[in-house]
Amino acid sequence: MSDHAHPTSELQEISRRLQVAMEIQWILRDESGLSPVAALKRAAESRVVPAAAPRRPSPAARVEAASSPSSAAPPPAATVIQPWQNDPARFASLDELHETYQACLRCELGKTRKNFVFGVGSPKARVMFIGEAPGRDEDLQGEPFVGAAGQLLTKILGAVDFKREDVYIANILKCRPPGNRDPQPEEIAACEPILRRQIELIQPLVLCTLGAFAARTMLGVNSGISRLRGRVHDYRGIPLVPTYHPAALLRNASWKRPTWEDVQLLRREYDRLAKTES
Numbered sequence: 337m338s339d340h341a342h343p344t345s346e347l348q349e350i351s352r353r354l355q356v357a358m359e360i361q362w363i364l365r366d367e368s369g370l371s372p373v374a375a376l377k378r379a380a381e382s383r384v385v386p387a388a389a390p391r392r393p394s395p396a397a398r399v400e401a402a403s404s405p406s407s408a409a410p411p412p413a414a415t416v417i418q419p420w421q422n423d424p425a426r427f428a429s430l431d432e433l434h435e436t437y438q439a440c441l442r443c444e445l446g447k448t449r450k451n452f453v454f455g456v457g458s459p460k461a462r463v464m465f466i467g468e469a470p471g472r473d474e475d476l477q478g479e480p481f482v483g484a485a486g487q488l489l490t491k492i493l494g495a496v497d498f499k500r501e502d503v504y505i506a507n508i509l510k511c512r513p514p515g516n517r518d519p520q521p522e523e524i525a526a527c528e529p530i531l532r533r534q535i536e537l538i539q540p541l542v543l544c545t546l547g548a549f550a551a552r553t554m555l556g557v558n559s560g561i562s563r564l565r566g567r568v569h570d571y572r573g574i575p576l577v578p579t580y581h582p583a584a585l586l587r588n589a590s591w592k593r594p595t596w597e598d599v600q601l602l603r604r605e606y607d608r609l610a611k612t613e614s
């Protein structure tokens with residue numbers, strides 16, 4: 337069959353691709369002010385952009401790694417975690433918790449991170465946002481949500497009258513998974529107690545998870561974000577409102593409206609609880 341057997345369908349395909357490119361350009365310029373290429377690069381660094389499936393080393397590679405001189409070498413003394421540090425619940429302040437775990441090696445991610453990304457915001461925040469894990473920008477700067485997705489989060493907060501400095505923002509994992517791969521169960525198990533203690537110390541009135549991974553981890557369920565969002569859940573007695581990750585909105589404009597509905601729900605829940613508290 338000739339290459340030119342279906343000129344009409346080829347033209348339709350070219351037209352469709354042009355349309356997609358124009359939509360992406362509009363969405364990304366609208367939200368981030370970056371060029372489409374720059375914004376896509378930034379979005380690719382954030383946690384919600386689908387990452388390559390985690391690649392586990394083969395048994396042979398693991399044996400080789402375990403027997404190599406570099407892996408056999410002990411970590412630097414400053415990064416060895418002491419047995420008493422294995423219980424985040426014993427720390428009485430955020431500063432103490434931060435200081436102790438910034439050298440954490442409770443999981444493999446401690447060996448590859450550039451910076452431990454503890455969290456940012458007011459220690460007395462009444463609203464706490466929780467994402468998945470640091471991306472490239474966060475790993476470099478040691479602060480969560482600082483890239484294009486972080487700028488969008490700040491805008492979203494402002495739209496419902498929250499200031500970034502008045503809330504608290506953290507991730508489930510405090511260290512970046514290499515290549516932004518998916519967090520592994522053992523990493524979540526190792527890191528989640530630190531987040532739990534952060535929540536206990538901050539005592540927010542309401543929590544908001546950003547993205548499917550954070551919602552599923554916090555709620556202990558396996559549902560998709562479209563099923564979880566739009567209502568108030570419970571995390572250890574604290575109301576929790578799940579919504580999309582800001583990076584997802586940079587990729588898909590159709591998630592802007594449900595996100596707007598979710599943050600309005602979050603605001604209403606906060607106002608209701610703040611009223612009963614005062």
Ligand code: SF4
Binds near residue numbers: 437440
């Ligand atoms: S991800 Fe969490 S548990 Fe793992 S090394 Fe970093 S701080 Fe420690």
